[in-house]
Amino acid sequence: MITPPTFQKPLEDYIAFFENLTARSLPLLDRYVGADIRFSDPFNTVSGAEQMKMIFEKMFEDTDRAKFRVIDSAWGRSGNVAYLRWVMHALPKCRKNEITIEGMSEISFGPDGKVIAH
Secondary structure: OOOOOOOHHHHHHHHHHHHOOOOOOHHHHHHOEEEEEEEEOOOOEEEOHHHHHHHHHHHHHHEEEEEEEEEEEEEOOOOOEEEEEEEEEEEEOOOOOOEEEEEEEEEEEOOOOOEEEO
16 A cells, blocks of 8 residues: 655645646745745756746746646655646747747755755
């Protein structure tokens, strides 16, 4: 029998937040991430929740209909690390056609259940 990791509920909450992320819901990010989160994507590497928010604010400024969908997840052996496979759809304001980006993120949780690295 497989026992779910300690951070199963925080992971589910984080996924739900990202799948429903909008410019209006972005201020709620602090509920899910630690103040000193390390966030990295192909274009940015930042430290801190406020810097992470700025990245997503810019995304919402530059695109219409940006939407993430997590299509799979798995736990690492350490118990506090999860891997998310996701798809993002968005319509850049400078283009006429929607773009689709597929990616994978490694998510680490701190003892309080907040994400400390993404």
